[in-house]
Amino acid sequence: MIDLRTRYLGLDLASPLVASASPLTKSLDGFRILEDGGASAIVMHSLYEEEIKGEQAAHDHFMDYGTEAFAEALDYVPIPQTTPGPESYLELLRSAKTAVDVPVIASLNGDTPGGWTRYAAMLEEAGADALELNVFFLPTDPSVSGAQIEDRTVAVLRDVRELVKIPVAVKLSPYWSATMHMASRLSESGADGLVLFNRFYQPDVDLDEFEVLPRLTLSTPEEARLGVRWIGLLYGHVPADMALTSGVHDAYGALKGVAAGATVTMMTSEILRRGPARFAEIERDMVVWLEENEYASIGQLRGAMSRRGARDEEAFSRAQYKATLDTWRPEPMRKDPVGPV
Numbered sequence: 001m002i003d004l005r006t007r008y009l010g011l012d013l014a015s016p017l018v019a020s021a022s023p024l025t026k027s028l029d030g031f032r033i034l035e036d037g038g039a040s041a042i043v044m045h046s047l048y049e050e051e052i053k054g055e056q057a058a059h060d061h062f063m064d065y066g067t068e069a070f071a072e073a074l075d076y077v078p079i080p081q082t083t084p085g086p087e088s089y090l091e092l093l094r095s096a097k098t099a100v101d102v103p104v105i106a107s108l109n110g111d112t113p114g115g116w117t118r119y120a121a122m123l124e125e126a127g128a129d130a131l132e133l134n135v136f137f138l139p140t141d142p143s144v145s146g147a148q149i150e151d152r153t154v155a156v157l158r159d160v161r162e163l164v165k166i167p168v169a170v171k172l173s174p175y176w177s178a179t180m181h182m183a184s185r186l187s188e189s190g191a192d193g194l195v196l197f198n199r200f201y202q203p204d205v206d207l208d209e210f211e212v213l214p215r216l217t218l219s220t221p222e223e224a225r226l227g228v229r230w231i232g233l234l235y236g237h238v239p240a241d242m243a244l245t246s247g248v249h250d251a252y253g254a255l256k257g258v259a260a261g262a263t264v265t266m267m268t269s270e271i272l273r274r275g276p277a278r279f280a281e282i283e284r285d286m287v288v289w290l291e292e293n294e295y296a297s298i299g300q301l302r303g304a305m306s307r308r309g310a311r312d313e314e315a316f317s318r319a320q321y322k323a324t325l326d327t328w329r330p331e332p333m334r335k336d337p338v339g340p341v
Helices: 028-037 049-062 071-076 087-099 113-125 146-163 180-188 223-234 251-260 270-275 278-292 320-328
Strands: 006-008 012-013 017-019 042-048 104-109 131-135 170-171 193-196 204-206 211-213 239-244 263-265
Touching: 006 270, 017 042, 017 278, 028 042, 028 180, 042 320, 049 113, 087 104, 087 113, 113 131, 113 146, 131 146, 146 170, 146 180, 180 193, 180 223, 193 211, 193 223, 223 239, 223 251, 223 270, 239 270, 251 263, 251 278, 263 270
Parallel strands: 017 263, 042 104, 104 131, 131 170, 170 193, 193 239, 239 263
Antiparallel strands: 006 012, 204 211
C-alpha cells in the first residue's frame, strides 16, 4: 500500500492534498464537504483587518447618527448585543474545529503591527492548528523601497512568532526581487512554512462604464510552473516546509509539486469547478502513478526533481530560459485546398 502521509507545519496529514481558502471555507457545511471529499487539511479564508475596521466604523456611525437631534433621542438608541469585529470568523473557526477531524489552518491578512499580533493571538486562542500569514503590502508611495517592504514583512512575522506558539506559515508574493534571500530571511525569522505563491486578482478597466472593476478568474495548470520552479530552487536550502498553491488541478500537477520539494499541494479552482470529490479522485490517481513508478511512499518522491535532486542542476536556473525558447517549433503551414470545396 502506497504511503501518502506527510507532515506539514508539524501536523500529520493523510496526504499532501490540502484545501486552500475558497468560498467553501466560509461556512461550516463547506468544511464538512471538503473533509468528506478527501482534503487532508483546510486553510480558512483570510481574516482582513481592514474589513473589520470598516465594519466597526460603519457601526459606530449609524449608532451615533441623529442621537443629538433631540434630547430624548438617546433614550431610544438600542444597546447592541454584539459589535462588528472578528467574532464571526472566530466562531466559525471554533465550530469547524468541532465539526471536522482534519487540521484547520487560519489565515490572517493584517494592516497594522498591532492588528497582526492582536488577531493572531485570537486565532490561536480559538483553536487554529496553525496560522498562515497572508502578507501583502502594495507600495504605491515612490519613496518606499523594496528593502523597506522586506523589512516590514519580516517584522510582521517576528512579532507574530514571538506571541503565538502554533506553527506559522507565510504566503509569499511572486514579486520579490530576490526570492531566495527573502525566503531565507523568513525561515531564519521563525517561519515554519512558506506558501508559493499568493495569487493576486488584478482589477479590470471597463471603458463603457469608465470604472475599475474586480475580476476573479480561476487558475490554470500552467500557473503552477512558477511555484514549482521556486520550490525546486529552494528545496534543500531553506529548512521551512513548502506548499505549492495555484495551478494544481490533477494528480500529475500535485506530484510535480512534491517532486520539486513541496510538502503539500493546495487546491481551490479545481474544487470549485468540479467539486470536493476531486480530492479523493486525485489521491487515487497519485497512488496509481507511484505504484507504476515503483515508489513506496510520497516521501521518496519529494525533492527528486529539485535543483539538488535533478540530474541537471541548471534545470531551474537562468540558463533554462534560453533552452525553453529553443524548444519552440512552428506549426506546419496549412495548404490552401485544391479543387472545389
